[in-house]
Amino acid sequence: MELQDMKNRAAVVGVGYTAEQGTVPGRSALSFAMEATKNAIEDAGLKKDDIDGLLIQPVIGMQSYTVASYLGFDNLKLLANEDVMGASGACLAIHAALAVASGQVNYVLCLYGTNGKSGRGGPAGPGAGGGGPPRIVGTNAAYGLFGASAEYALAASRGMHVLGTGPETWADIAINQRKWANLNPRATFYKKTMNREEYYAEPWIAEPLRRADCCLVSDGGRAYIVTTAERARDLKQPPVYIAGMGQNHHTADIAQNIHTTGPTGAQKSGEAAFKMAGITTKEIDACEIYDCFTYTVEITLQSYGFFKPGEGKDFFKNGRTAPGGEFPVNTSGGLLSEVYYMGFTPFTEGVAQLRGQCGDRQINDPHFILSSSNGGILQTHGTVILTNEDVGNHIKE
Amino acid sequence: MTQGAGPMNRGGGPMGPGGGPPRGGPGGPSVVTAPQQQGYAKPLPGIDEENKPFWDYAKKHELRMQKCLQCGKIYYPPSSLCPHCHSWQGSEWVKLSGKGQVYSFIVARRATNPAFAKEVPYVVAIIETEEGGRLISNVVGCKPEDVKIGMPVEVLFDDVTEEVTLPKFKPAS
Numbered sequence: 001m002e003l004q005d006m007k008n009r010a011a012v013v014g015v016g017y018t019a020e021q022g023t024v025p026g027r028s029a030l031s032f033a034m035e036a037t038k039n040a041i042e043d044a045g046l047k048k049d050d051i052d053g054l055l056i057q058p059v060i061g062m063q064s065y066t067v068a069s070y071l072g073f074d075n076l077k078l079l080a081n082e083d084v085m086g087a088s089g090a091c092l093a094i095h096a097a098l099a100v101a102s103g104q105v106n107y108v109l110c111l112y113g114t115n116g117k118s119g120r121g122g123p124a125g126p127g128a129g130g131g132g133p134p135r136i137v138g139t140n141a142a143y144g145l146f147g148a149s150a151e152y153a154l155a156a157s158r159g160m161h162v163l164g165t166g167p168e169t170w171a172d173i174a175i176n177q178r179k180w181a182n183l184n185p186r187a188t189f190y191k192k193t194m195n196r197e198e199y200y201a202e203p204w205i206a207e208p209l210r211r212a213d214c215c216l217v218s219d220g221g222r223a224y225i226v227t228t229a230e231r232a233r234d235l236k237q238p239p240v241y242i243a244g245m246g247q248n249h250h251t252a253d254i255a256q257n258i259h260t261t262g263p264t265g266a267q268k269s270g271e272a273a274f275k276m277a278g279i280t281t282k283e284i285d286a287c288e289i290y291d292c293f294t295y296t297v298e299i300t301l302q303s304y305g306f307f308k309p310g311e312g313k314d315f316f317k318n319g320r321t322a323p324g325g326e327f328p329v330n331t332s333g334g335l336l337s338e339v340y341y342m343g344f345t346p347f348t349e350g351v352a353q354l355r356g357q358c359g360d361r362q363i364n365d366p367h368f369i370l371s372s373s374n375g376g377i378l379q380t381h382g383t384v385i386l387t388n389e390d391v392g393n394h395i396k397e
Numbered sequence: 398m399t400q401g402a403g404p405m406n407r408g409g410g411p412m413g414p415g416g417g418p419p420r421g422g423p424g425g426p427s428v429v430t431a432p433q434q435q436g437y438a439k440p441l442p443g444i445d446e447e448n449k450p451f452w453d454y455a456k457k458h459e460l461r462m463q464k465c466l467q468c469g470k471i472y473y474p475p476s477s478l479c480p481h482c483h484s485w486q487g488s489e490w491v492k493l494s495g496k497g498q499v500y501s502f503i504v505a506r507r508a509t510n511p512a513f514a515k516e517v518p519y520v521v522a523i524i525e526t527e528e529g530g531r532l533i534s535n536v537v538g539c540k541p542e543d544v545k546i547g548m549p550v551e552v553l554f555d556d557v558t559e560e561v562t563l564p565k566f567k568p569a570s
């Protein structure tokens with residue numbers, strides 16, 4: 001089998017949100033995951049016992065089988081915690097697509113839940129420990145280097161030096177996404193605007209990154225269901241097919257990582273995804289990019305080839321990626337301004353846009369949306385190209 | 398916890414050096430309760446079986462990294478397996494010149510950990526040594542605004558406790 005044979009073989013058929021998201025005290029990560037699960041199954045028009053695969057982003061903090069038992073899934077054919085961290089949104093979908101296409105399973109639920117904002121010890125968010133084993137994290141702490149924000153700031157600082165971007169560029173990215181969040185009733189920053197002066201007035205988290213460059217820390221959950229294209233056509237929602245997919249994990253910790261100014265894992269995973277989908281960057285109508293930090297958006301889009309190194313400082317100007325702009329990016333507000341649910345935030349937004357269910361922030365008639373996720377400090381990366389075009393390999397069968 | 402014997406430090410807590418009484422659990426805010434007689438409240442490096450030689454040499458004021466006996470490449474962080482050629486034949490801890498340059502840096506302007514409150518603003522950098530190995534350290538001996546990427550630096554050794562010495566870097570003379 002060629003990778004191209006996987007084009008449009010799998011589809012996303014259910015998305016589950018939690019009724020409340022952002023700051024929701026008094027609940028466990030598991031409770032959010034359970035609510036998202038129930039809502040995803042209802043959204044797809046399925047029943048609990050249809051689910052025969054479960055892939056979990058392990059920030060819930062339990063063994064996979066314990067989560068499954070609380071959900072009452074007692075006859076699964078696929079079960080795993082997958083710890084590529086932020087890259088989960090795309091990487092779990094890729095695993096699920098392969099599993100349903102092979103016939104191993106029929107419906108795979110991919111699941112995320114966190115109480116990282118209000119709970120104890122939730123490892124999600126920019127204050128969490130950065131990449132690497134405890135001995136690396138501990139050594140970094142001895143030098144006063146704490147958490148993913150500071151480690152990403154090391155990548156961003158190098159990026160300023162090599163690429164000529166910096167706060168001027170990142171302000172555009174943050175403000176453009178804030179404008180999308182202003183249109184999204186689920187978003188933490190719904191109706192809460194930010195202008196350039198307010199961006200520059202934000203406190204330093206780790207210079208050169210200000211607070212507005214950093215993702216939120218959020219409570220809540222998100223889930224989605226993957227099945228075959230054939231099954232998807234008979235279900236409740238308009239199918240959203242996986243047209244292309246790829247992974248690329250560079251893995252090295254921040255001190256050893258030679259990819260922090262690009263190309264990141266976006267490049268090779270993107271090449272695989274575009275090849276499978278049979279399209280180029282020109283066919284992409286919008287991007288839902290993993291945006292743990294503003295710099296991540298810049299370096300990810302550059303690595304996909306949407307602009308060349310050195311062109312980033314002009315790319316985001318004049319609201320190009322904002323509502324009404326020619327190149328929509330992170331239309332929910334993203335991790336910066338909607339909620340931080342790792343790769344699940346950008347992935348599920350891509351599905352919602354292609355279904356045409358995004359209300360005031362709906363983009364005009366999209367056909368292909370690229371969604372990325374990356375984890376660690378640019379150490380893991382997954383890419384999925386989603387489409388609502390009902391053409392592809394499943395038609396031939 | 399066993400002092401100095403295992404990768405228990407989760408990023409916030411003290412990793413005790415050999416000897417002395419236990420100093421609390423492996424995680425979180427216990428760092429602020431480090432004993433006064435120690436006089437040093439900041440986290441200490443997570444020292445384990447594989448990186449112990451690095452810290453033992455640092456205590457002797459030597460900056461050393463592993464050089465693979467098979468492929469000859471320098472690698473860091475310390476490991477039993479050469480990540481370049483997968484040689485299991487071992488390595489030589491070669492002494493580095495102590496000279497290098499700033500590959501990247503940040504300025505910490507708020508104390509994420511209260512033990513650093515008196516230090517802010519301070520510089521955390523990725524140092525690329527002359528020999529090619531890279532490590533996280535601090536740039537000291539100049540103002541944060543004077544630090545630049547590519548700036549030549551040289552090592553100095555900060556004996557932060559009786560047991561632990563942190564290699565740091567200052568502008569090259």
Ligand SMILES: [Zn+2]
Pocket residue numbers: 465466467468469470479480481482483484
């Ligand atoms: Zn070797």
